[in-house]
Amino acid sequence: MNPLNLWEITPGLATVVLGTALLGLATGALGSLAVLRRNSLMGDALSHAAYPGLLAGFLLSGTKSVAMMVLGASIFAALAQWLTGLLIRSTRVRPDAALALVMGCFFGFGMILQSHLQQNPSAAQAGLKDYLFGQAGLLLEEDIALLAALALLVLVALVMGWSRWKIITFDRAHAVSLGINVFFWDVLYNFLFILSVVIGLQVAGVVLMSALLIMPGCAARYWTKRMSTMVTLAGASGAILGVGGTFASDQLSWPPGPTIVLLGFAWLIISFFVRDIRKKRNQYSGNSAKISDALHLGGVGAN
Amino acid sequence: MNNFPDIADLQTLLVACLGAVACALGGAFLVLRRLSLLADAISHSILLGIVLAWILVRDLGSPFLLLGATASGVFAVWLVEWFQQRAGIKEDAAMGLVFPALFSAAVVLISQLAHSVHLDTDAVINGRLELAFLDPLIVGNTPIGPRSAWILGGLVALQLILLAIFFHPLRIVWFDPAFAASIGISPVLFHWCVTTTASLTCVSAFDALGSILVVALMVGPASSALLWARQLSGVLVLSVLFALVSATLGFVTGAILDVSLSGMIAVCTGVVFGISWFAAPEDGLVAQWARKRRQVLEFRIGLLLVHLSTHEDGPDSDEECRYDRLTSHLKWPETLVTDVTSDALRRELLIEEKGLLRCTLRGRDLAKHLSSN
Numbered sequence: 001m002n003p004l005n006l007w008e009i010t011p012g013l014a015t016v017v018l019g020t021a022l023l024g025l026a027t028g029a030l031g032s033l034a035v036l037r038r039n040s041l042m043g044d045a046l047s048h049a050a051y052p053g054l055l056a057g058f059l060l061s062g063t064k065s066v067a068m069m070v071l072g073a074s075i076f077a078a079l080a081q082w083l084t085g086l087l088i089r090s091t092r093v094r095p096d097a098a099l100a101l102v103m104g105c106f107f108g109f110g111m112i113l114q115s116h117l118q119q120n121p122s123a124a125q126a127g128l129k130d131y132l133f134g135q136a137g138l139l140l141e142e143d144i145a146l147l148a149a150l151a152l153l154v155l156v157a158l159v160m161g162w163s164r165w166k167i168i169t170f171d172r173a174h175a176v177s178l179g180i181n182v183f184f185w186d187v188l189y190n191f192l193f194i195l196s197v198v199i200g201l202q203v204a205g206v207v208l209m210s211a212l213l214i215m216p217g218c219a220a221r222y223w224t225k226r227m228s229t230m231v232t233l234a235g236a237s238g239a240i241l242g243v244g245g246t247f248a249s250d251q252l253s254w255p256p257g258p259t260i261v262l263l264g265f266a267w268l269i270i271s272f273f274v275r276d277i278r279k280k281r282n283q284y285s286g287n288s289a290k291i292s293d294a295l296h297l298g299g300v301g302a303n
Numbered sequence: 304m305n306n307f308p309d310i311a312d313l314q315t316l317l318v319a320c321l322g323a324v325a326c327a328l329g330g331a332f333l334v335l336r337r338l339s340l341l342a343d344a345i346s347h348s349i350l351l352g353i354v355l356a357w358i359l360v361r362d363l364g365s366p367f368l369l370l371g372a373t374a375s376g377v378f379a380v381w382l383v384e385w386f387q388q389r390a391g392i393k394e395d396a397a398m399g400l401v402f403p404a405l406f407s408a409a410v411v412l413i414s415q416l417a418h419s420v421h422l423d424t425d426a427v428i429n430g431r432l433e434l435a436f437l438d439p440l441i442v443g444n445t446p447i448g449p450r451s452a453w454i455l456g457g458l459v460a461l462q463l464i465l466l467a468i469f470f471h472p473l474r475i476v477w478f479d480p481a482f483a484a485s486i487g488i489s490p491v492l493f494h495w496c497v498t499t500t501a502s503l504t505c506v507s508a509f510d511a512l513g514s515i516l517v518v519a520l521m522v523g524p525a526s527s528a529l530l531w532a533r534q535l536s537g538v539l540v541l542s543v544l545f546a547l548v549s550a551t552l553g554f555v556t557g558a559i560l561d562v563s564l565s566g567m568i569a570v571c572t573g574v575v576f577g578i579s580w581f582a583a584p585e586d587g588l589v590a591q592w593a594r595k596r597r598q599v600l601e602f603r604i605g606l607l608l609v610h611l612s613t614h615e616d617g618p619d620s621d622e623e624c625r626y627d628r629l630t631s632h633l634k635w636p637e638t639l640v641t642d643v644t645s646d647a648l649r650r651e652l653l654i655e656e657k658g659l660l661r662c663t664l665r666g667r668d669l670a671k672h673l674s675s676n
Binding site for chain 2: 038040041044087093094101104107110111114115217257264272
């Protein structure tokens with residue numbers, strides 16, 4: 001018996017599976033950079049900040065045009081990121097407060113737009129609330145093209161600039177001293193980040209977007225100390241979580257976004273306990289293991 | 304919108320103001336401890352507690368729901384700490400992992416119970432400030448104002464009592480945890496007291512205000528206050544004041560434009576912060592600009608004094624110290640020479656004699672001091 005028959009893969013489900021896999025791949029790989037750079041919560045702040053942009057795009061175009069909404073969301077997310085950076089640089093406001101403040105105010109503006117839109121009901125408006133919690137189930141074939149382009153862009157950017165990403169992530173000052181154009185790579189990173197958040201909003205929604213970015217990276221960090229392995233593993237597990245979560249949500253009729261996040265959380269906990277067990281075993285297995293472990297630790301930055 | 308401030312409007316405003324004060328008091332300590340994003344994490348996590356408590360008691364009006372919500376907020380904080388300390392995950396990532404997971408669990412549970420419970424996840428984010436007055440607290444048979452107003456009022460009272468009792472130890476713990484520990488005040492205990500209070504605040508306020516406005520009100524007024532004040536008491540008083548201003552301003556503009564009140568209040572906390580950023584003493588943009596200008600002027604006066612004191616007793620003093628020749632010697636435009644000399648003359652660092660500028664005693668001392676450095 002063909003096990004696939006159990007799942008009853010309809011073309012609609014296949015589209016959703018492909019879409020979440022592509023998104024998981026892109027956000028997992030890019031998000032592990034965010035984890036290493038310690039700005040994991042930027043994803044959360046940007047997804048909240050992009051919400052009014054989505055609605056403004058809708059308001060201006062009058063229809064649910066993906067291009068206008070993505071454009072609007074990108075502009076708002078970029079504005080929020082610039083404002084957060086400016087606040088941190090030029091005032092005594094701490095990074096955490098700056099993020100929370102910008103996020104709250106931008107999303108508040110989104111709520112204003114949303115309430116305004118609700119007063120002029122039009123047919124297309126019905127789907128707008130889906131951006132709060134995401135509706136992976138509504139993915140269409142043209143969305144797949146967009147997601148595939150995003151995944152490709154992220155992978156190409158990561159592979160082409162690999163050595164530079166690595167140096168900038170671990171030792172910024174060293175990167176500057178080598179004459180690397182850090183500004184360019186930061187702009188590229190922020191651009192890709194905003195693009196992933198904005199496109200991912202449709203699938204995961206405002207609240208759960210950040211989990212999609214950082215869960216695969218955090219879990220991958222438990223399995224390896226090499227950045228290349230970590231990013232690869234995060235991208236792959238992001239894609240697998242997307243596929244698995246979509247199937248699970250289809251079988252259990254759970255909402256897809258939260259299912260993917262819960263599956264990711266389970267994967268994170270499993271990864272933690274596997275590392276914990278391996279670490280304990282290493283502690284009991286004599287000095288030679290300890291020495292090799294120490295040597296390995298010394299070589300973290302040099303891979 | 305006929306006869307605008309009617310009794311329902313005033314009740315809504317009261318709820319908004321009490322919620323704003325409660326959030327500002329609870330949030331100020333989070334901001335000071337650099338835990339602002341914990342407000343975000345807690346306000347998303349409490350939904351799970353509400354759903355779980357509902358499954359146990361099956362009654363949406365039960366106080367156990369609030370208890371469950373508070374407990375899950377504290378649980379979220381504990382989980383964040385556990386990830387940080389035991390699982391080697393950085394603080395930012397730990398928060399980013401915990402609250403989506405708890406929130407997802409809640410959304411999944413709600414979706415499974417959808418036929419038997421009316422819990423609107425959308426309302427958790429957006430709040431229902433506009434409808435707060437429809438749910439009055441009934442004592443005997445008489446409604447005595449919105450239920451949320453009583454809950455939030457009680458919370459504000461509780462916070463003020465706690466603050467009055469623990470103000471001194473809190474101040475020590477918040478600015479120097481190591482010193483606090485050395486004199487026998489446990490920073491860990493106070494950390495949990497403050498996060499529990501924050502959780503309680505989120506729980507009491509989110510129903511009316513929505514989780515995002517809770518975050519904005521916890522972080523916004525306190526961040527603005529920190530730009531104006533340096534003392535804990537000043538920060539707290541200003542936070543409350545700014546929260547009240549934001550709530551009132553947001554309520555009035557929101558009501559006039561007929562849009563989401565929660566959203567408008569959140570934007571107004573941003574506006575208040577923007578004004579503070581512009582106008583605050585020392586840290587404000589205007590103050591920074593004025594300081595920079597003053598420093599440039601000081602530097603130029605110093606340069607002029609050094610130039611004059613070097614040349615005034617020499618053979619070329621008639622040429623070098625002539626007021627109308629300074630433009631070519633210092634390579635300054637004429638307006639700049641006028642500005643700098645007039646300021647120096649006013650401060651009696653220079654005197655003018657027959658078109659020649661001479662340093663006063665004070666001016667010469669200053670020049671000597673500057674050139675010896």
